[in-house]
Amino acid sequence: MDISEIILPGDTPGIEWRLPVLRFKGRDPKAPKIYMQAALHSGELPGTALLHFLCDRLRRAEAAGAVCSDITIVPHANPIGAAQSHFGEMQGRFDLGSRTNFNRDFPLIALGERDTLLDDLDRYTATEQLKRQLLHMALGADLVLDLHCDDESLQYAYIDDAFWPEASDLAAALDMAAVFLSDGESSAFEEAVGHAWKHEIAGERRTQLPGRLAVTLELRGMRDVTPEMAKADAEGLWNFLAARGAVTGEATPVGDFKGQALPLDNIEMIRAPQPGAVLFHKSLGDRVEEGDLLATILTHPGMENGVIDVMAPQAGLIVTRVSTRFARRRADLMKILCHEKTRAGRKPGALED
Template sequence: MEISDIIIAGDTPGVEWRLPVFRFKGTKPEAPRTYIQAALHANELPGTALLHFLLEKLRQADAEGAILGDITVIPQANPIGSAQSHFGELQGRFDLGSRTNFNRDFPLISLGERDGLLEDLDRYSAADRLKRQLLHVALGAELVLDLHCDDEGLQYAYIDEAFWPEATDLAAALDMKAVFLSDGESSAFEEAVAHAWKNEDEGRKKTTLPGRLSVTVELRGTRDVCPELARKDAEGVWQFLLARGVVAGARPDLPVFAGKAVPLDNIEMIRAPQAGAILFHRDIGESVKAGDLLATILANPGTPDGALGVRAPQDGLIVTRVSTRFARRRSDLMKIACAEPSRAERKPGTLEA
């Protein structure tokens, strides 16, 4: 195992960020190369805990000569966000300097333009230098896992349709309850990786990418950080690496993925009709019917008509829920995975900002 640092110069004098990178050299050049990162949204830490325990397993495998394909791991991919605290609250999702999401605005390039990501880095802000460095490392692999979590949520993932259904092995290994089949129309990290692969051949965009995978894994919610879950998830990733031939060992007999796999157009984004305190009536993991009461918003507490009901627009599975108990008007409350497309208009790309 080799540990090195990517150094990101700050945007003010005397500041720099150090990004530890763990690398394991494989013994079989034909084995898939793997890249795994966590905490790109710096306050989403279940993936960091997972990688702590996965790295234990990888170090042991390395000592036994069982690493077949090159593996690169970055347990905390965003030191800039980790240092952003506002009145005691970690602000890890957005760069406070540019007000952009740390998981948006990755360069959309072809694979042949990979080396250009590191040219003239001084032209870019620290956040953009971080993004370009991460993307450059990831594009040296065939399997890319970006570990995130939701607010309150089930285990699920965003997977480009170009990787489905081949990616059912990852969904099964991590016991996912749902998969959102994305359209590849955003500039998020995992879609920027897929974009480069799809445009590898000049003039011909690929629609399927066998043997490759770039995925955003949502490891439940922000509070689901504990040794038991981290070890369980690390074992799930380990089983996936075994199944793909990245590490040596008996190929696991993975269960059939039994969760929901739905396109983003089938996700109902439940939003608050008015501002107010949130009283949830239904929890993540519950199946609901059209018309079921999901939440009550206390828009004008104490008045006869001050409570507004929020109901399910169609049948589906509640995959996520916000952890806050106060809503602004039109703020997100839940994501529900449904069998039919939502009637709400959706722009291409990500579900949230």
């Protein structure tokens, strides 16, 4: 294993950020090149724990000559966000300097423009330099995995239509409860990778990308960081790599994906109609019917008629739920995966900021 660092100069005097990069050299030049990163939202750590255990397995495999692919791993992809805190609480989702999501505003370029990402880096802020460095590394690979987590959540993934159903082996290997089929219309990291691949040929936009994959994996919730979960997820990812010819040796065959794969248009974003304390009546993994009571909001505690009930707009599977128990008006409460399109309508792109 080769270890290097990318040094990002800070935007104020005396500051710099160091980004460790781990590389495993494969023995087969025809094997797919792999890029994996975790914690782009710095506080989302299930992926960091997974990669820690996966790297231990890869070191042993490398020593035995069992690594076929060149594999690049960034276990914690955002040192800038990790250093941001407000009254002792990490603020790793948004860059406090620009107020933008660390997983938005990645450059949307054609694959042939990859090397331009590193041109004149001093022109850019530290956060923009970080995004360009990460995207540059990813575009040198064939399979790109961006490891995230939700707040409280089942295991699920965002996968562009261009990679489905070929990517069902990954969803099966990690025992995903659901796959959200995205439209490739945002500037998130994995969609920026897909955008470059789709525009590999000048003047064309490809709609299918066989042999390639760029995916966001949502590894349950923020608090689901345990050795047992991380080891199990690392084992699942190892089985996927073996199935794709990236590694050899002992592995469990990947079966069929048993979850649901539906478009983002089929996600009901349940939001609080009014502010107040939230009492949930349904939990993760519950299947609900139209009209089921999801939550009660105490808008005026102690007052007669001081509550609002939130009902399911249609039948579906509860995939995510927020961990906070106070909601501002229009705050997200749940994501429900449904067989029918949402009746609320949806703009192209990401579900949330």
